[in-house]
Amino acid sequence: MNTIFDGFYKGKTIFITGHTGFQGSWLSLWLVLLGANVVGYSLPPLTSPSLFDSLKIKKSITSQISDINNKDKLFSVMSKHKPDIVIHLAAQSLVRKSYDTPLETFSTNVLGTANLLESVRDVPSVKSCLIMTSDKAYENKEWDYAYRENDPMGGHDPYSASKGASELIVSSYRRSFFNQKNSPGIASIRAGNVIGGGDWSEDRLIPDCIRSLQLNKKITLRNPKSIRPWQYVLESLSGLLLIGSKLNKNSPQLGRAWNIGPMSASDVSVQSVVKNIIKKWGSGTINIKQNNLHESKYLRLDSSNISNILKWKPTYSIEQSITETVNWYLNYNHNDKSIHDYTVSQIEDYVSKAKKSKHVWVKN
Template sequence: MLDFYKNKKVFITGHTGFKGSWLCEILTIAGADITGFSLLPNTDPSLFDIFNIKDKVNSINGDIRDLEKMKRVMCKFKPDIVFHLAAQPIVRESYKNPVYTFETNVMGTVNLLESIRNCESVRSVVNITTDKVYKNNEWDWGYRENEKLNGFDPYSNSKSCSELVTSSYNNSFFKHNSNVSLSTARAGNVIGGGDFSIDRIIPDCVRAIIKGEDIVLRNPYSIRPYQHVFEPLNAYLLIAQQQYDDKSIEGSYNVGPNEEGCITTGNLADMFCESWGTVNWINKAEINAVHEAEFLKLDCSKIKNIIGWHPKMNIDKAVKLTVEWTKAYFSGENIKKVSEEQIKAYFAGKNINKSSIKNRI
């Protein structure tokens, strides 16, 4: 599949973020010609800097709320494929800054699609949203792509709106008399090496360990679909590839783990602590905490049947691979080599669940 991307011109919004940096690294290995459009990294350290992405791609410092700048950059680059990852992605932050969240996640999507409408080179577009776009009924089965969209909090709702914007633009401008294939991908919670974001369980665990503090969980009983970051990135790449020449592939796709990957935050923390060794977590629920979904699961039958995508990695391996990368980074190993090894092992089609894990301190 990665051979398809050799010499393809790929435009990525949000290329300075966690997912975006891994996507740039994977596509660089594949030989793609990449232009990224994003704000500067908002964490220190950042995976973007660790990978030296700015030296590998045409990196543009831009805000997706700036329509004219995005149009200029895209029209000059003339991409074949577009991945839209830029967003305000944190639920709790969306309660603090709802206006910015909606401006970025809704009007940012409008601006991207308007830029594509004015760029005749584009053939394939994937807008990455979230599993939180659905009206959450807290039921025991997975949501399907035809379920009602109505996220509760400002972040989730802004992503629901991004889905509706995408559908409207597709129906109005791209579905007929256009070479553009346009899909959305609704991914579950991701983990992996190099995530330094706030309010995410694994980065919070790592920060506590590095500082010698207790690992504190504010909601250990909430259930989420957890998966390694390579899994959704593989799905995005497959969707973009297959719809490039087959417009019938376009649509909305859930991207989540198999049943065993839908676990509580406490279970995930247990697995992390066991893999890391000699650490534990404590339960410290916040008083008057903002609303967050307690139970969330995805039905991924559609992408499995149409695209042929299936998770390659179980949750145990996902945690161990994350710990492996993190220990390698903090112990000063050649993290670029470790990262490339992980990428090549995954995309080479090896049985990633049975490959050995090195003992790193």
């Protein structure tokens, strides 16, 4: 396992914000398997159950429970551990919640990103920094068009606007403070709608479906015809880790924004995803409910740059992504296997499939 990505992460100290979240937990586990020394900085898990607690990741990493808005604490922890790489995942990540807590959303997602970059400026050990934003950072025109990295930032709802704003901050810091030859490489990642086992967030499609199925309740859909770029959690993370393995002081051209999206066939409707989930679960019904809050109807990502420049490509189809996701929750429900061991096996299966497909990051 620790030879993939050219063995780059073995022995490296990786500082992850948001390590207690859904993607942060998957990333922390994968980096541990890659032989990295992981230092996490985050609020406590926001859900119960949580993937972070279920995987017992705390035993394998250094975990600091703190707020990204506490600039002094953030710098203190980062400078103490002298990381080689910083990966920023900490965020208020829910569209509907952002309508209820707009100031919290902007504070965490915008000022939190600035706080993070300030610490990176002042910690000389850092060689590169990857910042996860969102596909929703784009000014959505509601057209059948895959957004490219040079399309305008925007955002109707506070969450989307905060992600567009954080991209502008990253761009400003890169050009203002990380523009020297030996400056750390700074890249932002705009991933699609990430799915996978262990997501228990409120007002998010997959966990909402699973909760309804567990209770034998109808699955309520607000926007059944909305199109999204659905992708398995390890897809976005493999792209991020590939960029991280190449991004350093000697590769300034890689310090830029990157889309990481699925193959176009995975851009399907919410209703199509839910019908597939029901089929794999073995039961379930759908209830359509009018949505009174604005959410984009059409959203696609163009991943040509990461495909052409770094030769990254998706590993799983939408069907396989849903299968892996549903199987995780079924295993969790039935206690068929230690959830830690089962999650590790899903990472191993993903790597094996990528290797069979001769993907660039598993060539060794």
